[in-house]
Amino acid sequence: MRFFSHLSIIPLLSLHGVLAFPSYGTLAGLSRSELEAILPTLKPGVPESPPGPLNDTSAKLVNDKKHPWKPAGKKDIRGPCPGLNTLASHGWLPRDGVATPAQIVNAVQEGFNMGNDLAVFVTYAAHLVDGNLITNLLSIGGKTDRTGPNPPPPAIVGGLNTHAVFEGDASTTRADFFFGDNHSFNETLFDELTAFSNKFGGGFYNLSVAAEFRFQRIQDSIATNPQFDFISPRYFTAYAESIFPLTFFIDGRDKSLHLDMNVARGFFQNSRFPDGFFRSNTSITLDVIGGGIDYIFSKHPVPPGSNNGTVNSYTPNPNSADFTQFCKLYTDFVNITIRGLYPNAKGALLTALNKNLEYFYSPLVGSGCPQVPPFV
Ligand code: HEM
Ligand SMILES: *[C@@H]1O[C@H](CO)[C@@H](O)[C@H](O)[C@H]1NC(C)=O
Ligand SMILES: *[C@@H]1O[C@H](CO)[C@@H](O)[C@H](O)[C@H]1NC(C)=O
Ligand SMILES: *[C@@H]1O[C@H](CO)[C@@H](O)[C@H](O)[C@H]1NC(C)=O
Ligand SMILES: *[C@@H]1O[C@H](CO)[C@@H](O)[C@H](O)[C@H]1NC(C)=O
Ligand SMILES: *[C@@H]1O[C@H](CO)[C@@H](O)[C@H](O)[C@H]1NC(C)=O
Numbered sequence: 229m230r231f232f233s234h235l236s237i238i239p240l241l242s243l244h245g246v247l248a249f250p251s252y253g254t255l256a257g258l259s260r261s262e263l264e265a266i267l268p269t270l271k272p273g274v275p276e277s278p279p280g281p282l283n284d285t286s287a288k289l290v291n292d293k294k295h296p297w298k299p300a301g302k303k304d305i306r307g308p309c310p311g312l313n314t315l316a317s318h319g320w321l322p323r324d325g326v327a328t329p330a331q332i333v334n335a336v337q338e339g340f341n342m343g344n345d346l347a348v349f350v351t352y353a354a355h356l357v358d359g360n361l362i363t364n365l366l367s368i369g370g371k372t373d374r375t376g377p378n379p380p381p382p383a384i385v386g387g388l389n390t391h392a393v394f395e396g397d398a399s400t401t402r403a404d405f406f407f408g409d410n411h412s413f414n415e416t417l418f419d420e421l422t423a424f425s426n427k428f429g430g431g432f433y434n435l436s437v438a439a440e441f442r443f444q445r446i447q448d449s450i451a452t453n454p455q456f457d458f459i460s461p462r463y464f465t466a467y468a469e470s471i472f473p474l475t476f477f478i479d480g481r482d483k484s485l486h487l488d489m490n491v492a493r494g495f496f497q498n499s500r501f502p503d504g505f506f507r508s509n510t511s512i513t514l515d516v517i518g519g520g521i522d523y524i525f526s527k528h529p530v531p532p533g534s535n536n537g538t539v540n541s542y543t544p545n546p547n548s549a550d551f552t553q554f555c556k557l558y559t560d561f562v563n564i565t566i567r568g569l570y571p572n573a574k575g576a577l578l579t580a581l582n583k584n585l586e587y588f589y590s591p592l593v594g595s596g597c598p599q600v601p602p603f604v
């Protein structure tokens with residue numbers, strides 16, 4: 229089956245006689261002829277291994293003199309992730325929103341104290357599906373053209389806004405792709421979140437609010453989005469992202485375990501640390517997030533599944549990985565999602581693909597999850 233059945237970037241490329249493919253444009257999902265046109269125009273990036281863990285994992289001032297908030301400029305890219313948006317708007321990441329995976333791992337560790345295993349796993353997952361494996365660049369937003377039928381055709385440009393590979397439905401403060409592909413902060417959703425914080429958290433976002441709002445967003449999508457899709461990997465990231473505000477947006481000196489909603493708005497809407505913000509006092513690893521997910525899930529267990537083209541038709545999908553199958557999350561992501569996006573990889577692209585697959589697996593060494601063999 230051809231991925232690129234009705235969209236083609238070839239006309240776009242030859243339009244001005246110059247090749248306009250951006251250095252951060254993803255190569256995922258491109259046909260052989262598209263790759264042949266684009267690959268020779270790209271300047272290969274410098275290979276780099278994923279950074280190791282922080283040496284000093286204590287809380288510290290991260291909204292410091294060297295990292296002042298500045299509004300994003302016209303050409304600066306921002307996307308669906310308030311964490312990465314904030315790092316870019318404070319200069320912990322390049323302010324234009326285009327970065328190498330190693331820059332992202334360093335920034336999430338330094339700026340938020342994300343644990344090395346989580347940082348490497350999430351960053352390389354994103355890079356493999358939304359980044360450019362030859363230039364070694366990933367955009368934290370980026371235009372998407374996944375407007376086609378369900379499942380949609382691949383992105384033309386890629387970046388984290390690309391629907392249905394990493395970005396997905398039932399987000400906390402972003403509406404579903406079905407409602408117009410808007411990755412921006414949505415005031416209506418934030419107001420709903422505030423109402424839930426009042427109802428379940430005494431005016432704050434805490435673990436109870438996280439559990440209730442996660443369930444609410446799922447029910448809302450089931451009831452309103454005929455194309456609601458909630459299988460792995462989105463199933464995992466949706467629950468994880470409900471924990472992130474608690475582990476990352478609360479000042480590292482604050483022991484309350486609840487998040488002030490004005491501070492939450494600063495991150496979600498304005499990509500901004502509060503004044504004097506200290507990062508978490510401890511590294512937030514895969515295990516920490518797993519514990520939070522277990523709590524949220526236990527309050528309202530929903531299996532992975534999808535609507536079938538009409539609203540209120542949520543059907544569990546037994547083929548999708550669930551929370552009892554972390555290894556399957558990894559294996560299916562490699563064997564199904566990534567393999568499906570690179571049916572034509574050879575030469576330098578195949579080499580880069582396998583290198584990044586190796587990095588993606590590296591946090592799982594010793595986990596008991598068998599490594600998927602390199603692609604051939
Ligand atoms: C390590 C690299 C990271 C990558 C590649 C990444 C990527 C993403 C993506 C693609 C989304 C959109 C998913 C969706 O809602 O459809 C997202 C959402 C989110 N991310 Fe990140 N992220 C990273 C790190 C972080 C960090 C460090 C934080 C917190 C400091 C964070 C907080 C969040 C939150 C709270 C959401 C949910 C936003 C919402 O639903 O309104 N992320 N991230
Ligand atoms: C931690 O320290 C080692 C040894 O000094 C250094 O090589 C490494 O780069 C440091 N890690 C980070 C993330 O800074
Ligand atoms: C915000 O989200 C709501 C609920 O999903 C949706 O009805 C509305 O159209 C969204 N607004 C914008 C500006 O995208
Ligand atoms: C996306 O949402 C923002 C903020 O709510 C709004 O200003 C903008 O008009 C929306 N764009 C589209 C294309 O719906
Ligand atoms: C969240 O806050 C509410 C209101 O203070 C409280 O009743 C609830 O126990 C808190 N949830 C957790 C998990 O601590
Ligand atoms: C960090 O704060 C948590 C939550 O208050 C506390 O349990 C933990 O002991 C602190 N850790 C460090 C390393 O200070």
Ligand SMILES: *[C@@H]1O[C@H](CO)[C@@H](O)[C@H](O)[C@H]1NC(C)=O
Nearest residue numbers: 535536537538540541542543
């Ligand atoms: C979708 O699910 C609904 C409700 O469960 C059912 O009535 C309908 O026949 C299903 N449609 C398809 C195309 O499977």
Ligand SMILES: *[C@@H]1O[C@H](CO)[C@@H](O)[C@H](O)[C@H]1NC(C)=O
Nearest residue numbers: 559560562563564598600601
């Ligand atoms: C993944 O795909 C490879 C190559 O087709 C195969 O050898 C391997 O068994 C698959 N792994 C799983 C767990 O499905």
